[in-house]
Amino acid sequence: MLRSAEQAGKAGIEQKRNPAQIQPEDFFRQSDALRSTFGDLIGCVNGDDVAIIPSVSYGLMNAIKNVPPSSGDHIIVVADEFPSGQFAALRWCDNHHKKLVIVKPDEKNNRAESWNKKIISAIDENTAMVLMSSIHWADGTKFDLKTIGEKCQQTDTYFIVDGSQSVGALPLHVHDFNIDALVCAAYKWLFGPYSIGMAYYGNKFLEGTPIEESWMNREHAEDFSNLTNYSERYKSGAARYNVGETSNFIHTPIALAGLKQILDWGVENIQNYCHQLTQLLVEQLRENGYMIEEDHYRCAHLFGLRLPSHMNMNDVLAALKNNNIIVSARGNSIRISPHVYNTKDDIDKLAEVLL
Numbered sequence: 001m002l003r004s005a006e007q008a009g010k011a012g013i014e015q016k017r018n019p020a021q022i023q024p025e026d027f028f029r030q031s032d033a034l035r036s037t038f039g040d041l042i043g044c045v046n047g048d049d050v051a052i053i054p055s056v057s058y059g060l061m062n063a064i065k066n067v068p069p070s071s072g073d074h075i076i077v078v079a080d081e082f083p084s085g086q087f088a089a090l091r092w093c094d095n096h097h098k099k100l101v102i103v104k105p106d107e108k109n110n111r112a113e114s115w116n117k118k119i120i121s122a123i124d125e126n127t128a129m130v131l132m133s134s135i136h137w138a139d140g141t142k143f144d145l146k147t148i149g150e151k152c153q154q155t156d157t158y159f160i161v162d163g164s165q166s167v168g169a170l171p172l173h174v175h176d177f178n179i180d181a182l183v184c185a186a187y188k189w190l191f192g193p194y195s196i197g198m199a200y201y202g203n204k205f206l207e208g209t210p211i212e213e214s215w216m217n218r219e220h221a222e223d224f225s226n227l228t229n230y231s232e233r234y235k236s237g238a239a240r241y242n243v244g245e246t247s248n249f250i251h252t253p254i255a256l257a258g259l260k261q262i263l264d265w266g267v268e269n270i271q272n273y274c275h276q277l278t279q280l281l282v283e284q285l286r287e288n289g290y291m292i293e294e295d296h297y298r299c300a301h302l303f304g305l306r307l308p309s310h311m312n313m314n315d316v317l318a319a320l321k322n323n324n325i326i327v328s329a330r331g332n333s334i335r336i337s338p339h340v341y342n343t344k345d346d347i348d349k350l351a352e353v354l355l
């Protein structure tokens with residue numbers, strides 16, 4: 001986490017020591033700033049379409065709760081989707097007696113390219129929604145969100161995306177990809193704290209029903225002296241989906257500081273930096289028998305290595321750990337996730353262990 005974010009969080013804690021200083025307008029000011037700053041990152045005109053959520057599972061449930069059963073007879077997910085997405089999709093299928101269609105890659109035949117084609121051709125008029133991560137969370141395989149979004153639009157299919165593993169490190173604009181809902185945890189590539197995230201809910205959701213009924217999400221909630229003049233109307237835009245107690249005075253400034261820094265660096269620059277840092281290593285690894293997805297279909301900030309057959313996963317993980325190199329083992333691949341805090345020296349050390 002950034003030092004600037006840490007300072008912002010400490011200031012939030014200090015402010016809570018004397019809550020009398022907190023004015024009614026403060027309950028909305030910072031969270032609205034966070035909503036609009038996230039909007040800037042994902043190409044929204046303003047923050048109206050953004051809600052603050054505590055987790056991806058929460059943000060996804062807000063979305064799927066508002067997908068009517070009449071929209072189709074199945075949901076499409078990709079193989080080995082992150083559990084928060086998989087379980088949300090299963091919930092909708094169970095509730096409405098619909099099918100879950102899991103699109104799997106063909107490991108031997110242009111894996112990522114053919115997988116993308118399979119996803120696109122699986123979408124038809126009977127597909128209620130496609131619910132997927134923006135990149136594969138385990139190994140950074142890139143999905144062709146543009147073409148998937150176009151197909152969803154042609155077939156009137158909801159397109160619901162979990163952006164937690166790429167938003168902030170890889171450019172994504174919701175309107176370019178026809179995304180109906182984009183849900184992101186803040187604690188990964190957005191440099192935020194745990195237990196806060198942001199979600200975009202597009203036009204299809206703006207008349208929906210949230211999973212909880214927070215007083216803060218109603219019209220005139222700012223008028224603290226008049227709250228029992230119960231308003232029947234939600235605030236406009238996606239504010240109805242804000243989690244209760246949205247104005248978390250500690251988490252919000254931390255998340256905001258993270259987003260501002262990312263916007264300042266530029267998401268494309270972050271991705272390019274990670275690419276420059278690792279490109280040579282990737283080529284060397286491939287020459288040495290490691291399987292890494294072809295460049296067009298993998299991210300530079302997060303990518304998986306599959307080991308050559310003579311190497312043992314546990315031995316490699318132990319060697320990395322002994323050298324104080326932090327990676328994740330996900331499925332049958334080792335996940336490497338560099339960022340701007342990494343330098344060429346770090347990558348050289350990684351190369352020494354792996355090559």
Ligand SMILES: Cc1ncc(COP(=O)(O)O)c(C=O)c1O
Pocket residue numbers: 054055056057058082084133137162164165185
């Ligand atoms: C793709 C993806 N989505 C979501 C999450 C976190 O989910 P939640 O916020 O529901 O705990 C993770 C965590 O690793 C993830 O990789």
